[in-house]
Amino acid sequence: MRSETQEQEILDGIARNDSASLEKVYKENFGLIQNFVLNNNGSYDDARDIFQEAVLVLYEKSKQADFVLTCKIKTFLYSVCRRLWLKKLQQNSRFGAPIEQLEEIVPVEEVMEEKKQLDMNFALMDTTLKSLGEPCKSLLEAYYFEKKQMSEIAGQFGYTNADNAKNQKYKCLMRLKKLFFAQYKQAE
Amino acid sequence: MMEEILLLDLVERYLNGELDESQRVQFETMRHQNPDIDNLVVEHQMFLADLSHYGERRQFKHDLGEVHNKLVEQNEIIEEAEVKSIAPIRKLWLRNKRTIAVAASIAGVTALAISGLMQGIAPKGNQSYLQQLNRKMSQLEGVQREQNKKIDQLIDSTEISTKIPDKVQVSAGTSFLIDEDGYLATNAHVVEGSSTLIVVNNNKEYIARKVYENAENDLAILKIEDKDWKPVGKLPYNVRKGSVDLGEEIYTLGYPRNEIVYNRGYMSAKSGYRDDSMSIQIAISANPGNSGGPVLDKNGSIIGILSTRDRQSNEVVFAIKANNITAAVEALKKDTTFHNLNLPKYSSLKGMDVVKQVKKLQNYVFMVKGY
Numbered sequence: 001m002r003s004e005t006q007e008q009e010i011l012d013g014i015a016r017n018d019s020a021s022l023e024k025v026y027k028e029n030f031g032l033i034q035n036f037v038l039n040n041n042g043s044y045d046d047a048r049d050i051f052q053e054a055v056l057v058l059y060e061k062s063k064q065a066d067f068v069l070t071c072k073i074k075t076f077l078y079s080v081c082r083r084l085w086l087k088k089l090q091q092n093s094r095f096g097a098p099i100e101q102l103e104e105i106v107p108v109e110e111v112m113e114e115k116k117q118l119d120m121n122f123a124l125m126d127t128t129l130k131s132l133g134e135p136c137k138s139l140l141e142a143y144y145f146e147k148k149q150m151s152e153i154a155g156q157f158g159y160t161n162a163d164n165a166k167n168q169k170y171k172c173l174m175r176l177k178k179l180f181f182a183q184y185k186q187a188e
Numbered sequence: 189m190m191e192e193i194l195l196l197d198l199v200e201r202y203l204n205g206e207l208d209e210s211q212r213v214q215f216e217t218m219r220h221q222n223p224d225i226d227n228l229v230v231e232h233q234m235f236l237a238d239l240s241h242y243g244e245r246r247q248f249k250h251d252l253g254e255v256h257n258k259l260v261e262q263n264e265i266i267e268e269a270e271v272k273s274i275a276p277i278r279k280l281w282l283r284n285k286r287t288i289a290v291a292a293s294i295a296g297v298t299a300l301a302i303s304g305l306m307q308g309i310a311p312k313g314n315q316s317y318l319q320q321l322n323r324k325m326s327q328l329e330g331v332q333r334e335q336n337k338k339i340d341q342l343i344d345s346t347e348i349s350t351k352i353p354d355k356v357q358v359s360a361g362t363s364f365l366i367d368e369d370g371y372l373a374t375n376a377h378v379v380e381g382s383s384t385l386i387v388v389n390n391n392k393e394y395i396a397r398k399v400y401e402n403a404e405n406d407l408a409i410l411k412i413e414d415k416d417w418k419p420v421g422k423l424p425y426n427v428r429k430g431s432v433d434l435g436e437e438i439y440t441l442g443y444p445r446n447e448i449v450y451n452r453g454y455m456s457a458k459s460g461y462r463d464d465s466m467s468i469q470i471a472i473s474a475n476p477g478n479s480g481g482p483v484l485d486k487n488g489s490i491i492g493i494l495s496t497r498d499r500q501s502n503e504v505v506f507a508i509k510a511n512n513i514t515a516a517v518e519a520l521k522k523d524t525t526f527h528n529l530n531l532p533k534y535s536s537l538k539g540m541d542v543v544k545q546v547k548k549l550q551n552y553v554f555m556v557k558g559y
Contacts, residue, residue, distance in 0.1 A: 019251065026255045027264050034265075041390065044267050052252045059248050060241075118241070125242040144236075145243035170193040177235055 007073055015062035025055060029074055033081045040085060050088070054080040057115055071106045079105040083112060128180045136172035143169055195225070199232050359558040362442035362481035362494075363387060363410060366427070366513060367529050368419050370394075370412030373513050374480030374556055375495050376401050379408050382558025387412060389554045396556075400520050405466045405512045406495050409520065410556070423532040424548045425482075427510050428489035431458060438470055440494050441546065442481030443555040450546050451478075453503070460506040461496070468492055471503045480556060483507045488537025488545050 013021025030051055037047035054077045061067045069076065082105060129137055135157055142148045142156065154165035201207050202215050219226050259265040361378030365371065372387060379385055385396045387410065394417050400409035432438075432455050439452040453472030460467025470483060474497050483492040492507035513531070520526040537545045 017248070017251070019255070022251060023255050023259070026252075026259060030256075030259070030265055048256060048267075052249070052256070055252060056245065056248060060245070063244070118245075121238055122242055122245055125238060129242075140239075141243075144239055145247065166197070167193055170196050174192065174196065176239075180235070180238075 007069065010073065011058075011062050011069055014059055022055075025058070025073060025077075029077050032074070032078060036078070036081065037085055041089065042085065046085075046088070050081050050084050051077070053084055057111060060115075060118060061111065075106055076108075079108045080111065083108050124183055125180065128176060128183055131179060132172070132176055136175065139165075139169055140172050140176060195228070196232070199225075199229055200236075202229070203233055203236065359556070360443070361477060361479040361556045363554050363556045364441075364480075364482040364490075365420065365423055365552045365554070366409070366517070366531055368421060368423055368532075369528065370396075370417055370419065371399075371529055372396065372410040372412070372554060372556075373482075373493060373516075374408050374410060375493060375508070376403050376406045376408040377495075378480045378556050379410065379558055384559040385410060386557045386559070387554040388557065389551065392416070394554075399526065400516055402512075402516060405508055407493065407508055407512050407516055409516055420551060422536075423552060424536045425484060425488045425490055425552070426532045426535045427513055428485060428491050429511070429514075432468065432485065432491045434458070437486050438472065438483050438491060439542065439546075440472060440474070440478065440481045440483050441549055441553045442474070442478035442494065443553075444475035444477035446555075448550055448553060448555075449478075452542070453505075455491075456504070461498070464506075466512060467495065467506045467508050470494075470505050470507055472505050473503065474505045482549075482553065484537075484545075484549075486542075488535040488540070488549075 010021050010024060014025065030047075033051040033054070034044070034047040037050055038044070042050070057080050058073065058076060061069075071079075129140070132140075139153065139157060142153050143150070148156075150162040150166050150169070153169070154160070154162045157165065157168075159165040159168060198207075198215060202212065207215060219229060256265065260267055359378055359380065359382055361374060363372040363374035363378070366373045379398050379401070382398075385398065386393050387396045388394075394412045394414040396410040396412045396414070398408055399411045400407075402408070434455055434457070436455045437452065438455055439450065441448055441450055443449070451473050453470055455468065456471045457469035459465055460469055468491075470492075472483075472494075474494055478494050479496070481494045482490050483494050485491050490513070491510050493510075493513070494505065494507045496506045498504035498506075517529055517531055521529055537548060540548075
């Protein structure tokens with residue numbers, strides 16, 4: 001049995017994208033979820049999707065400063081997976097077999113609500129970014145996601161200097177914002 | 189435009205804490221005096237947060253995929269359908285197959301291409317089993333050739349199948365639901381001589397009983413009678429009425445292996461072996477175990493039941509016409525026990541691409557094992 005501090009350490013590791021922590025969580029919990037999904041009319045692909053979705057929820061929670069894990073990571077993941085899978089079964093209305101319970105569960109309603117919002121934001125940004133076109137998309141990705149320096153980006157994209165690249169970046173960003181807010185209004 | 193860019197740059201640097209003290213104080217004064225600038229700061233901060241969440245999530249999803257693959261490679265995660273308790277089942281299946289194969293070849297007038305059978309059955313890296321089987325099969329082949337002369341027009345197989353040695357496990361094949369209450373259609377030769385029938389779908393086994401058999405057109409109807417069975421709801425396919433045109437695309441699902449297998453082909457002829465009007469000829473790749481499987485058109489309507497294969501030519505396969513199912517159901521319904529048996533009338537698969545159709549269909553196609 002791991003202590004609370006050890007669980008917290010793993011969680012902190014996840015939050016700062018530490019690959020060893022992620023691997024640990026994956027290794028220790030995937031089997032349980034796989035069994036659960038397979039035993040409840042799911043496929044191997046379903047098991048992978050559901051599990052990864054749940055770990056993503058854990059990751060996003062772990063990055064919130066005010067998040068305190070009040071149960072074991074395993075219980076959290078199982079509870080989220082259970083909820084996600086139940087929902088999917090309902091959507092597909094596959095055989096209405098009752099879901100068997102393997103582990104204790106904790107309430108995850110709030111987490112699910114939050115996830116819904118985050119999923120929507122992600123989808124929105126994804127479509128917007130894809131509709132932006134090149135080189136804007138790659139340029140913004142290089143700066144905001146890969147955190148590259150402007151001088152490096154200038155070289156990569158063939159701008160004469162960092163200032164030119166920076167101007168271009170802002171033009172792209174302004175377009176992205178415009179598209180994003182237009183879509184956002186539509187979505188609402 | 190240039191002004192906007194300069195302003196945005198200022199906002200971003202302010203948010204990132206890149207302004208020096210005097211610049212910061214100056215910017216904050218500006219922000220207080222001008223609500224538009226204040227709005228822009230708030231808006232931009234939120235937008236950048238969204239953007240960075242998006243980037244992080246995308247990266248994390250990617251990482252998850254990498255970890256998954258890595259753990260699969262290291263065998264920390266196991267992802268094959270054959271992991272769970274498959275060993276005994278597979279053994280049973282392999283043992284079954286040679287009897288099925290023989291039964292199928294004789295009952296179905298056409299015999300099997302032995303080499304194809306060998307390929308289909310041979311487990312990789314199990315040379316001794318393969319040789320043993322090989323020997324047995326070649327012995328049988330001789331017998332078959334002799335018998336084939338005698339049984340050229342033979343359809344009824346009872347007499348011959350009793351001559352088959354090693355009759356431990358009787359048969360295996362494919363079947364599919366024709367009514368949501370657990371009625372399945374298959375070939376008569378698949379269930380021939382079995383006293384107990386087990387049907388399997390998604391690794392779940394159910395006991396079934398033969399409720400109708402017609403050796404003449406090689407059709408049988410089974411009913412699942414098992415307490416674990418739960419009605420599956422409306423079937424997504426229907427049984428097509430009227431004839432099928434030459435050249436129409438068709439496909440089938442079946443269990444030539446322990447796993448469900450999809451194959452596609454086209455409609456070749458409106459009659460079967462030796463002008464048999466009860467069946468059709470299709471061009472499709474089929475192997476022992478495919479017997480009893482549904483043959484569907486591109487709209488997801490059943491046009492027949494895959495039954496036999498020409499010995500000389502791999503892609504000459506015969507299927508019982510779907511109207512035989514309709515006739516059998518009509519006959520069965522005269523018995524009040526089966527009053528409620530109803531063939532599905534509409535196909536909800538129409539318009540879906542094949543991948544989606546097959547995904548839906550998998551839940552309705554069962555392996556049959558006869559003991």
